[in-house]
Amino acid sequence: MNVAFTAEELKFQQDVREFLENEFPRDIRAKVDNRIRLDKDDYIRWQKILYRKGWVAPNWPVEYGGTGWTAVQKYIFAEEMARVGAPEPVAFGMKMVAPVIYTYGSEEQKKRFLPDILESNVWWCQGYSEPNAGSDLASLKTTAVRQGDHYIVNGTKTWNTLGQYADWIFCLVRTDNTVKKQEGISFLLIDMKTPGIKVSPIYLLDGQPEVNEIHFDNVRVPVENRIGEENQGWTYAKVLLTHERTNIAGVPRSKIRLEKLRKLAANTPDGEGGSLLDDPVFARKLAETEIQVLALEYAELRTLAAVSVGNAPGPESSILKVVGTEATQYLDELYMEVAAWHSLPFVPEQFESGFDGEPVGSAGAAATALHYFNNRKQSIYGGSNEIQRNIICKAVLGL
């Protein structure tokens, strides 16, 4: 039993560090450091750099463009990315629809869609959730009625993250109303330029339209855009939901955020002549959070080690989602507490690209509340933390 990196792994770590130091664009890094919101172009530019290096899709099978890395290499990569604040590739194409396409798609679909995802030529968004189907996803009501070589799609999808940028959307739609709800669902890929699609922004608590509602009004989708068999979509979707568990806990990012928080607290006056780090109440919270993240890190390493010897990440990894998102959210709270008065001004526009007005408050302090509000999403999305507890009860505890 040991967690030391091998010589090869250390060499790999060095390579990743050098690559990120040289290739992660300075202007994007500056934005991240100053908490400026990244725009579409930033993501695409960075993803194309990763693509050219061959590192954009570590989890894909090698034959489709994956890296063939071990679990440890993936972990090292995630750690180094977090260290410089490099954003992970946007998940919807890379981590969500691509595995479904390469696992269940036809050869033609693989050729048609995978290269553009890998190269970041096409921006995807998800079309799972509906206004009345959240955690109970299978109760979705968007319909697709077969008409010759097309499906006619009607309904509303919601929580489409960054859907305003999307070229394509992958959707779960109801193709049979007469059977058990899970058995009448199909998986469709839909071109966002198709007539009848309307995207409406939803503003979140941080003042940003990060998500959207997408309306489908008699949208014609070629049958060839269906993945796999009709009415088998739920099976494919479930695989997608459990497929990608690497880095689900966000440990590397939380570790870096803790390091920065400690420095920040050391430089923040406590109003009594010392620094916030001298405040025993704050110091204790910081220590407890560090300890929690340490426990989480080893829980994740144990999962990775199990995966690397061929065991699938079991339902046990639901704990990574629960504990990881709660840790992230708690860190948001601590950042906001450090900012104190400076967290109150609500000025989302000053964290937009290209803002050239006079900013309120000091370096990013006013962004802390925006992050706090925004990240409440983490315990809700990806199967809410209550759903994760249901999974633990059913699949691990046998309840």
Added chain:
Amino acid sequence: MDFSYSDEQQMLQDSVQKFVHRHYSFDMRRDILASDKGFSTEYWQLFAELGWLTVPFKAEDDGFGGLAVDLMVLMEEFGKAMVVEPFVPTTVLGGGLISELGSAQQRSEWLPQIMAGSLQLACATAEPDSRYNLASVGSSAVLQGDNWIVNGHKILVLNGPDADQLLVSVRTSGAVRDADGISVLMIDANSPGIHRKNYTNMDGHRAAEVKFANVGVPNDRVLGAIGKALPALEQVTDRAIVAVCAEAVGALDSLLNKTVEYSKTRKQFGTAIGTFQALQHRMADMFIECQLARSIVMMAAMRLDSDVPATDKMRAVSAAKSRVGKAIRKVGQEAVQMHGGIGITDELDVGHLFKRVTAIETLFGNSDHHTARFARLA
């Protein structure tokens, strides 16, 4: 990165599992606790024959190897069955101090006796006002001719009632709480001037309050350099912390499993209580606590076995003790709560597991103490 056990560790685990399965039912444990000594000398001999008493010791001392991970494997299984034999006091604490501080002659004299099962030890460090600070030593030893004259008062001496020898931290110079000036003496437990008040702790384990009044100790019974024992005391205590944390991990697993099983059979309002989501999610949270506790104890054990700086090891141990303490409160209390009335009776093993882990939470410093130590060492 490798979280698997070696073949030797696997065999060790198998052998402890077999033993507790055959010889350590809840009723058998009850009988042992009710006996005179509160542990089984017969089992102690069996532990020696099975080689378990060699686990904490280095290969050069003819031990199993002395890895913290080995200790973790053994203690986790002890924890599941609530083994009460004084393994930690005699081998990890007492043996650990002899191993760390003792001269070649002292090691070769005492360690074989420990591993053979013929010597019982106890470590006397805590004092009435010391709380968890190992440097807070008011008990004194003054050299007179060839003898040290010891005076003082030690509390919560685990295995104190049955120890043949006491390993006692004493102040040989400096003021109370000075890091320097602390020595360890190995004192015959039956020496004139020693008064032992024996008692039983909340978990059934035996302990003693020990008072020393002008106890004469020969100079060759000093372990290590005079006045320089604190680092070894801390290091040995840290290993004991990993041992009891691993024990707690095993006990918490038992508590979770018993609670889940009970919830599947106990019916209220015509249905198994395990079907109620109000209880299900709490059991999921217990599972999460168990997994985090297990993970952080593995971290601490691996760090003790690595070559990271001493401060990193201390931080790792404190992180584990702090986090395991929290898991103990949560899982222990929830297990009792979900068992309902039967959970608060003396009849059921759940309550006894609860008591043992609650004792572990306090042993060698509670969560608050170790959170503060973790923060201080940053």
